[in-house]
Amino acid sequence: MSELKNAILDYVKKEYLEEDDEREVDFDTPLISGGIVDSFSMVSLKRFLETKYKIQIPDAKATPEAFDSVNHIIQLLQEFNIQ
């Protein structure tokens, strides 16, 4: 589980933080409501999860709430038996 969480956290940091961005991001940091991931950029995160874990996340499940923190994303992935 921690490997999964770290992989997602690493992706979020690499994809969404600029080099000089000093914000701390952890497993509970609000990503979308916290302004780190905007709604236009969410598709990258969805594609990353789909490609890495070989799943298809229906648009109805890919909501801003479901993607709002690494822990939320882990909950979503559990629906696809990814642990």
Next chain:
Amino acid sequence: MAFNNDIRTIYQKELEGIHTAGIFKEERIICSPQNAEIEVEFPAGASRKRVINMCANNYLGLSSHPDVVEAARKGLDSRGYGMSSVRFICGTQDIHKELETKLTKFLGTEDTILFPSCMDANAGVFEAILSEQDVMISDRLVHASIVDGMRLCKAQTDTFKHSDMGHLEEKLQLHATARVKLIITDGAFSMDGDLAKLEQIVALAEKYGALVFVDDSHASGFIGKTGRGTHEHCGVVGKIDIITTTLGKALGGASGGCVSGRRELVEMCRQKARPYLFSNTIPPVVVSGAIAVLDIIAKTTERRDKLERNTAFWRKGLTEAGLIIKEGETPIVPVMLFNAKLSQDFAKELYQEGIYAVGFFFPVVAKGQARIRTQLSAAHDQHHLDKALAAFTKVGAKFGILRKNKQQIIDQFGM
């Protein structure tokens, strides 16, 4: 009365919240034509003060140019005040077509359609040309009007880190299967004053079969050797599929905007872009003024050359005075102060010295990136810039920030 006290209280509280957050915007009343020097009443009711304007988008100094004013007056006499119609019913005059043709020639494109503003052009263009099968990949620092336009469009969205070509390439690979891939960027970025890497963007677009969209509002008229814009500066004239730009900045400063580019894409806007279809035509007086602007800048590069000299002087002067500026080559020169309150206090002191400039802070720019954005104009003469530089130096010394680095300023004032 539906607007009862309970409802009024909702809005009063919301406005109080804006005040409390320190982001309440107040209009400064200007009691003169737009120019290098203006007469300002601020705050409302205060006595009028003549100040040097360092924050207008009047890059070429044409907003109040006598030839432009005269052309506008003639247009008013010959074509009337308004058209009382949208373009496609009975709002298209010969001068609208003339202006579109001149813009096409100036921008080096295939066709042009006018919009009431560039905000409207950006709001309408994406929805008119893209659908669910397509993807828009935008730089993360594009103008708010582009963000709104993208929201109105059903195509997929994605973003790349500001001017990060490696990241853009990853995104082009990620969306390889989309029917149309549209790369979206500003030409000159309005807050940092840097230019898009259009040469590299065009190369990537060609490699991955993508189209390129550029909003050149802060470049049209003065960036590039003959002022045609960022695409001229980067050597890619004819390779940008869609350019949007404004007549409300360097090109006369009144209002109006356009979408210019591939013939079929412009035609799609004529058929489908809602701000074009459902808002009034640009008034004849503005069209006539804009035609005069294009005629002036087609004859000589004198004004953009002067702007370039002013920009070089200003950037060098601020740097030598010990202030931190964002590096670049455009006449948008941000003086970095990092702390929001400092940016406001600095602007107030400048005003006392007879210099009008505005401090920007979060959410307009990122947290800890507060600044005073200065903008040069061809209307500025050397004595204006000398006085402004002296004022920036004096105020900088007063706050003790000259020759301080970012960390030292943050240590002194906080983020």
